[in-house]
Amino acid sequence: QKEVEQxxxxxxxxxxxxxxxxxxxxxxxxQSFFWYRQYSGKSPELIMFIYSNGDKEDGRFTAQLNKASxxxxxxxRDSQPSDSATYLCAAIDAYSGAGSYQLTFGKGxxxxxIP
Amino acid sequence: DVKxxxxxxxxxxxxxxxxxxxxxxxxxxENMFWYRQDPGLGLRLIYFSYDVKxxxxxxxxxxxxxxxxxxxxxxxxxxxxxxxxxxxxxxxSETRTRGNEQFFGPGTRLTVL
Numbered sequence: 441q442k443e444v445e446q447x448x449x450x451x452x453x454x455x456x457x458x459x460x461x462x463x464x465x466x467x468x469x470x471q472s473f474f475w476y477r478q479y480s481g482k483s484p485e486l487i488m489f490i491y492s493n494g495d496k497e498d499g500r501f502t503a504q505l506n507k508a509s510x511x512x513x514x515x516x517r518d519s520q521p522s523d524s525a526t527y528l529c530a531a532i533d534a535y536s537g538a539g540s541y542q543l544t545f546g547k548g549x550x551x552x553x554i555p
Numbered sequence: 556d557v558k559x560x561x562x563x564x565x566x567x568x569x570x571x572x573x574x575x576x577x578x579x580x581x582x583x584x585e586n587m588f589w590y591r592q593d594p595g596l597g598l599r600l601i602y603f604s605y606d607v608k609x610x611x612x613x614x615x616x617x618x619x620x621x622x623x624x625x626x627x628x629x630x631x632x633x634x635x636x637x638x639x640x641x642x643x644x645x646x647x648s649e650t651r652t653r654g655n656e657q658f659f660g661p662g663t664r665l666t667v668l
Contacts, residue, residue, distance in 0.1 A: 448595075474656075483645055483659035484598070528598065542613060543588075543657065547597035 442467040444531050446546035455555050459516040463529030463546055466510070470531040473512045475503060478526045478548065487527075488514070519553045526550045558582070559648050559660035567666045574633040576663050578646030586649045587629035588657065589613075589621065591642040598645070604629055636667045 443466040453459045465473070472491040476484035490496045490503040490512070502515040512531075516523055526548040562577035578587065588603040590613075600613030602621040610621050618640060622630045629648075633640055643664050647657040 483662050485659070486656050489656065542600055542603070544600075545590075545598040547595065 442470070442531065442542075442544045444529055444544050444546035446527075446529050446549045448547060449550040450552050451549055452552045452554055453519050455519060455521060455553055457519050459519045459523065459551055459553070461514040461516075461527050461529075461549050461551065463512045463514075464510055465512070465529075465531045465544075467531065467544075468507075468510065472532045473503070473505060474530040474532070474543070475501075475512075475514045476528040476530065476545075478528060480525070484528055516551075519551075521553045521555050524551055524553050559646060559658050561644075561646055561660040561663050563663050564661060565664050565666075567668065568633075568636050569668050570637060572636050572667075574636050574665065574667075576631040576633075576644055576646075576665070578629045578631070578648075578660055579627055580629075580648035580658070581627065582648070582650065582658075583626065584648040584650045584658075585626075586651065587623065588647040588649070589619075589629065589631045590645045590647065591615070592645055592662075593642050601631065636665075638667050641665060641667045 445464045474489045475487045478484040488503045490505045496503045500517045504513045528548045529546040530543050532543050559580045568574050586605050589601045590598045592598050599615050604610045604623040620632045643662050645662045646660040649657045
């Protein structure tokens with residue numbers, strides 16, 4: 441059974457600080473990783489995906505992947521109260537060619553940005 | 556903009572009833588998914604479909620079935636609803652050409668009494 445592990449939080453950071461969200465995964469075959477944001481009462485929305493070792497930056501968000509350590513992280517710079525949400529990490533296996541694959545989600549980390 | 560819609564936001568049913576949850580996407584996506592989300596358990600995949608009339612079991616298919624007769628529509632069926640199926644149900648769709656980005660519908664909160 442594939443597993444994606446996240447600290448449930450809550451993680452509290454002051455406004456303007458860097459929020460660091462972490463995720464580990466059990467399946468070494470996992471190739472692509474996703475970060476979704478979910479506001480309370482809303483459905484998840486994709487923030488970033490990463491499939492190569494190293495960093496990937498998009499605005500205030502940076503995703504980091506270390507396949508040797510089976511570790512994925514999301515950094516949010518200059519955190520804003522509007523970033524307060526639950527962040528879901530997800531991993532996907534190699535595409536099987538028959539369209540058969542699954543996205544495995546972690547349980548999410550709740551982030552609170554304090555004004 | 557991709558739009559994924561679900562037939563109901565809130566639904567209340569009685570134990571033993573047959574329940575249909577409908578999901579429609581308007582972007583000609585090949586793949587569609589049904590998840591349920593519960594506090595402390597996260598998002599769990601029930602079923603997915605990568606083509607019309609095709610379906611694959613996810614992690615928790617017991618007690619559910621699905622139907623995909625048209626590309627844009629994916630239905631989740633609870634043959635005989637039970638109280639442990641009270642949950643938030645989320646539908647998602649994805650095109651294979653966009654790197655597996657899944658777009659979620661607004662969710663249906665189902666309560667089984």
